[in-house]
Amino acid sequence: MLQHCKGLPLAITVLAGLLARKDTVDEWNAVHKNVYAYIRRGTDLGPNYKGEGYEGVSWILELSYDNLSYHLKLCFLYLAHFPEDYEIHVSTLTKLWMTEGFISSASAEVMEDVSYMCLSELVGRCMVQVGKHGSSKKIKTCHLHDLMRDLCMLKAKEGNFVHIINYSVATETKEIPNSKVRSLAFYLDETVGACCPRRDERDGHVRSLLYFVPKFWNLGSKVTKNLLRSLLKNFTLLRVLKFEGMHGREFKLPNEVGNLVHLKFLSVKDSDIQAVPSSIANLVCLQTLDLRSLYWDLKIPNRNVFSKMEKLRHIYLPKYQSAREKRLLFATEAVNLHTIVNICIQASSDLDDFVKLTNLRKLGVIALDGVEKKEKGTNIIFKHLHSLSVDSVFKVVPWNIALSCPNIYKLRLHGEITELPKDLLRLTNLTKLTLIDFGDLKDDHIKVLEKLPSLRMLFLHMRRKFHLGITFGGPLVCSKGGFPLLEFLSLSDLMHLKEWKVEKGAMPSLCRLHICNCQKLEAVPDGLQYISTLRELTIGWMHFEFCSRLREGGEDFYKIQHVQSVIIIVRDKC
Structure with missing residues (x-):
């Protein structure tokens, strides 16, 4: 054979x-x-x-x-x-x-x-x-x-499984699908002027429409509005509508969306939709609803628009939704919910209803002003949660929420960190930790992080690059035996990090290291030479002098000469 x-x-x-x-x-x-x-x-x-x-x-x-x-x-x-x-x-x-x-x-x-x-x-x-x-x-x-x-395309065509309408290549690929095809996929590009299926009486058989657009592609608001209205009017039997990445001037999801009563999957992720009509409440068959528009304050009607969606399993809300909107999901027993993203809370007790959702695996929370002050502790325990994200922008991270999820694998915290509680070590399953805009990074913080028993990926990012309160009280030190299972480390936009030390025996499992835009960092740690597992090093947007030290013949080359892949992107020579 x-x-x-x-x-x-x-x-x-x-x-x-x-x-x-x-x-x-x-x-x-x-x-x-x-x-x-x-x-x-x-x-x-x-x-x-x-x-x-x-x-x-x-x-x-x-x-x-x-x-x-x-x-x-x-x-x-x-x-x-x-x-x-x-x-x-x-x-x-x-x-x-x-x-x-x-x-x-x-x-x-x-x-x-x-x-x-x-x-x-x-x-x-x-x-x-x-x-x-x-x-x-x-x-x-x-x-x-x-x-x-x-082979996949051949078999799909033989069985009338899907018809591809590709506007980025020759016109012959835009042939009319036959009446047996239930699914259409559109590949769009910058030159397309109209990207709607033909108005044909046979179009009523279509069950799925998936649009694929180039990144940062701008369709234009007029074309987008007409396209949406046509889809929602002529394809009332749709089960899947993937309408992502549609850029242009802002537009509203037409009221006709309520006609798609059979719809199970609706995603307008990364599109310029700024409002959702009340008729969306008619979509009682929805399993997945993604409303993460480019407009974080996308308007949702102030009534129980989700209350009849008993089959809902995954819901992604706009970035910032008023606190009262969070309870719209629970006007009914939404026992099937696995994913809830972008829920605003004003107190930890606002999460009490979520504990009842025993199938919940992923939760994204936006903590409003005063959450960390109102309640230092909480009695709720999310036993089934695997992934937690807490956004507390310009405010102190409410640790009590994170510590109420003992079995999580992924934790993302966006907000100021004044302390890293030792109770964090109870998260024995934690494999991925992301800290964004955390403020002062102190040595005792690292002492806690490096003891996390299962941590494999660590992201330290500062988006508020010029925040005056961000300092580093001394060198960042990774101790011998610290981070025993860490495989990937990313340091990004740490504008005030001057010195980083890695002791021999630290991070013994590190495979990938990314350093990006840490402008005051003078050199990579000497201890990198002892990490034999390191096989990928990416240096991005660092000064010319820093990069020169790492090249062959440079004074720091001996630290990374064993690394298989080294990618260096020089910011400038200034």
């Missing part, structure tokens, strides 16, 4: 992924017989396979596809929606799979977990490639190899 792979790595890994799930000699023999059956019926699948010599591997790729179960075939074919070389976010993909009805689970299993296991199965079969891993080692992004994407 290996000989027929013709030495192509993708073919070998696909065949290996297929055989890895065959445990008996009979099963291996069945694969062997099928391989030759594929060979006998021919290896040329036509022009869909690109490149000379690739045709000979097509039968192995198709064999791996045919060996999938029915629901895994659907999951794989859904990847045909995404553009070539597109880095697919797993959290979005798995939500879309659930929305489309590809995922089913027993009562004891969480659908999100089952959806992720389906992705892992496709990765294990070498049909999907991993892009990035998250802090908990789970797959964060994925993509398709070009040859595998060719």
Whole structure:
């Protein structure tokens, strides 16, 4: 069987992924017989396979596809929606799979977990490639190899699974989809003037519309408004509407959105939408709702617009929503909620209702003035929460909220830190910690952080670069034996950091180090030379002198000469 792979790595890994799930000699023999059956019926699948010599591997790729179960075939074919070389976010993909009805689970299993296991199965079969891993080692992004994407597109077209309308290439790709296609994907570019499906009586069969736009792309408010109104009027049976990244002048989500009563997935993330109509309350089938518009103060009607959405699992609200809006979610028993992002609170007790949501895994909180003063302690415990984000901009971080989540893996804190409580060490599962605009960074803070037993990723960022109160009371010291499992460290915009010391034996597992725009930092620590695991160093927007010391022949080169990948971006020579 290996000989027929013709030495192509993708073919070998696909065949290996297929055989890895065959445990008996009979099963291996069945694969062997099928391989030759594929060979006998021919290896040329036509022009869909690109490149000379690739045709000979097509039968192995198709064999791996045919060996999938029915629901895994659907999951794989859904990847045909995404553009070539597109880095697919797993959290979005798995939500879309659930929305489309590809995922089913027993009562004891969480659908999100089952959806992720389906992705892992496709990765294990070498049909999907991993892009990035998250802090908990789970797959964060994925993509398709070009040859595998060719197979995916071929099978999707054969089964009328999805129709791609690509405005960035030749016009022949914008052919009218046939009446059996249930899903449309639009690839837009800067030259497109109208990007709406044709008004055709057959359009009523479409269930999913996914738009993909270039980053920082500006469509224009008039085109966007007309496009939205047309979609909401002519596609009343939609289940999925992914309308992200639509830039232009601000516009409102039309009142006609209330006509899409079958909608399960609605995302206007990173679009210029500034208001949502009250008719959104009609969308009682919604499972995922993402309203993270570029306008942080996006207007939501002051009534229980979410109260009938009993199937809601993931909700992302605008950045700053009035405190009274938070209870709109709980006018009904929203027991299925797994994700709630951007909820404003005025006191820790405002979170009491959230404890009742035993399926809640991710929570994003915006702490308003005085939260840390009103309550120093809290009796609530979030046992099931995995990810917590607390924004307390220009104010002291309310630690009592973070410490009420003993089992979290990810913690993001945006606000001033006057102390790091020793109780933080009780978060034994914490693998990723992000601190933003934390103010004074003292040595005793690092003494606490470096003792976190499971910490793998640490981000220290200062966005308020010129805040006069930000100082460093002395050198930043990482002690011997500190940060035992830390693999990634990012220091960004620490404008007042002058000296950083790393003792021999500190950070023994560090693999990646990023230093960006720390203008007063004179040199990298001498202790980096002892971290044999360090394989990636990125220096961004530092002064010319700092960068020169790190280049070959420079006085600090000996500290990093063992690092496999060193990327240096010089700010200027001033």
